[in-house]
Amino acid sequence: MIRIWGVRISFHPFFVIIMMASLITGHFIELITLFTIVFIHECGHAAAAALLGCRVLSIQMLPFGGVAIIEDGGNITARREIMIALAGPLQNMLMVGIVLLLKYGSVGDPVFLDYIIKGNLLIALFNLLPVLPLDGGKIVQALVSLxxxxxxxxxxxxxxxxxxxxxxxxxxxxxxxxxxxxxxxxxxxxxxxxxxxxxxxxxxxxxxxxxxxxxREGTFAQYAATGSLAQPIISFPAKPLEPILRLLKRERYHMIYVMNRQGRILAVLPEQRIIGSYFKQNTEKL
CATH class of the missing domain: 1.20.58 (Methane Monooxygenase Hydroxylase; Chain G, domain 1)
Structure with missing residues (x-):
């Protein structure tokens, strides 16, 4: 484990074993090239997160790829998450462009350069599959949460x-x-x-x-500053709090309208009141 600019870089034990095995089998150059591409891909995520004001905790190199661990303090919106997810494949496309320029200038071994191009395209396309925890899955999840x-x-x-x-x-x-x-x-x-x-x-x-x-504490201030309208949620007095909270949307602020069976509004509560009551209720159970 090492640190670069305050970001912890860690290596999975199996990652080290695979590297040692590649030395024995004579595929070390190919494997280290592939993992270098993966590392640059993850650095793209980390750089985008840092530029968007998110704290990058670590970059972990795994046997089948890598992952950038980013602290979610409630300021990662769907838009930011999409931008962070796209930053990884973008690095792969930039590397492909650089290698194509090298090939055009007849610089380097053409076979090795082709390997770098294929590796970047493979990693970029694989990560864009709409399956979590891949980048494509994160993008789909962020879009659905809207x-x-x-x-x-x-x-x-x-x-x-x-x-x-x-x-x-x-x-x-x-x-x-x-x-x-x-x-x-x-x-x-x-x-x-x-x-x-x-x-x-x-x-x-x-x-x-x-x-x-x-x-969710900062959500009210964010939407009040922009003048956005609150999203209504209709509830009844006897309804448990958890099903109400499960209706909250990521990019919306909510007002809960408590109504009786005759359709008369009994109270209008901000979501903070419901969240606070929920946590208080669960604390009392403990």
Whole structure:
């Protein structure tokens, strides 16, 4: 583990093992080139996050790629998340452009330059697949959160990603049975990694939703400053608080209208009151 400009760079133990194995098999140059491309891709995410005022905690190099860990203090809007997600593939396209210029100027080994181009295109296109935790999945999740309640967005995007990850595993195994060749281990490992990651994140949705609620304090000031209208939520006096909170949207501020069965408005409450009551209620249970 090392630090660069305050950002922690860590290497997964299996990453080190793969590097050592590549020395033995004679594929070290190809592998280090590929992981350098991945590292630059993740640096693109980190640089975009820093420029948008988000704190970058670390960059982790994993056996099947990398990930930039960014602190979510409630200031990462859907627009910012999309920009951060696109910054990674953008680095790959910039590298492709630079290598094409080198090829045009007859600088470097053409075979190695072609390998760099293919590696960048592969990583960029793979990361743009609409599956979490890939960049494409994050973009889709951010776009859906603009229209659907945040809790619903989390539930369905992770469910769909789990199904897609399982599909990658099934595809790898089916190719093995259909073709009679060796099991496509790289595809299988990627599918297993995506499946495990999505199942773990799906189980952690309640904690992520709680963090979302805790970071809603600045939402009122943000929308009051821009003069935006609050989004209404209709509720009834006996309705539990949690189902009401699950209707909150990421990019909206809400006013809760409490109505009786005759349609008469009994109270109009800002979302902070409901969130505060919810946390107080759960604290008293403890």
């Amino acid at each position: 229209f659907a309640p945040y809790y619903t967005t989390l539930m369905w995007t992770y469910r769909i990603s789990i199904v897609c990850s399982a599909g990658v595993i099934v595809f790898a195994i089916s190719r093995w049975f259909a073709g009679g060749y060796g099991l496509p281990l790289n595809i299988l490992l990627i599918g297993l990694f995506l499946f495990y990651s999505n199942v773990t994140d799906y189980r952690n949705i309640p904690y992520r939703f709680i963090r979302f609620l805790m970071n």
